[in-house]
Amino acid sequence: MxxxxxxxxxxxxxxxxxxxxxxxxxxxxxxxxxxxxxxxxxxxxxxxxxxxxxxxxxxxxxxxxxxxxxxxxxxxxxxxxxxxxxxxxxxxxVSKVNQYMALNHAGIATPKTIVAVGKAQIIQAAKTLDKSSFITKHNRAGKGQGVQLFHSIEALERYVEGPDFDEPVDGITLVQQYIEAPAPYIIRHEFIGGKFLYAVQVDTSEGFELCPADACAIDDLFCPTDSVSSAAKAKFEILNDYRPPFIDKYEAFLAANNVQVAGIEAIQDKNGNSFAYDVNTNTNYNSDAERISGQFAMLELAKYLSTFLD
Missing domain, CATH: 3.40.50.20 (Rossmann fold)
Known part of the structure; x- marks a missing residue:
């Protein structure tokens, strides 16, 4: 069967x-x-x-x-x-380096990034980047693991040489240009069957752990996936009437790489330029945001998978 x-x-x-x-x-x-x-x-x-x-x-x-x-x-x-x-x-x-190279090949901008293996090399990479603010992150990660924002080389040196340094599982740390958004949010674009389904605006004011799965609310203290906030805006909000022109490039990128289900996270700078910085092929969805919008990605995914049954 x-x-x-x-x-x-x-x-x-x-x-x-x-x-x-x-x-x-x-x-x-x-x-x-x-x-x-x-x-x-x-x-x-x-x-x-x-x-x-x-x-x-x-x-x-x-x-x-x-x-x-x-x-x-x-x-x-x-x-x-x-x-x-x-x-x-x-x-x-499992590799952001692979993601960035494939995104760039598809004509999609990513933040300037330097690969570093070794603690001294992480510090040298930050100096080479020559930015007043920068981010370090793990090449193989998830849930925002290893993401740190620094505003000086001295702060990076204290972190790298200190007891709280988070060693990446594959040894590769990325030192990346910090994209300062005019408002504290990123946009996560969800695709099923290689086609755009919806976009979620994600509040980043509480940190970088942006896993949308409901389980994250239990597992990660700072993962913003709790029930809808009593504040004016929820942490996760599905956008209406949203389809910027670069969605076509995202769909072409997924097709070229034989990816059918994905979430692509992007941030916009103060000049309106959009940078993709994460491709999640194990994408999850936030139930509160979906309940409010009346769109249910897991249902759409189940329907999509059913089309391949005999």
């Missing part, structure tokens, strides 16, 4: 999709790829395979989930299975 197979490593991030699959009475099977075995001489089961492996898996003690998933995806692709977000999507998910 043909099924929807969901490849993942975090039950909390898949429960909403499971609920929608149940609601539509669709046959599915969850493949948790933290650990396992794979007989490469075997043949995959019938159906469609949707990859939801996250770059932040190591923060849940699932250090080798992406590597194992890469093996599983290679096996599926060898057998010409229908894979949503295959190995190319996974490579983008």
């Amino acid at each position: 043909s099924k929807i197979h969901v490849l993942h490593e975090n039950n909390e991030w898949t429960v909403h999709l499971q609920n929608r699959l149940d609601e539509l009475k669709l046959p599915y099977e969850m493949w948790h790829l933290d650990e396992g075995t794979l007989d490469l001489s075997s043949s995959p089961p019938a159906g469609v395979f949707y990859n939801r492996i996250s770059a932040s898996s190591h923060t849940r003690n699932h250090r080798y989930a992406p590597e194992y998933a890469e093996s599983v995806l290679a096996w599926l692709e060898r057998h010409d299975c229908k894979v949503i977000n295959g190995n190319r999507a996974l490579r983008l998910e």
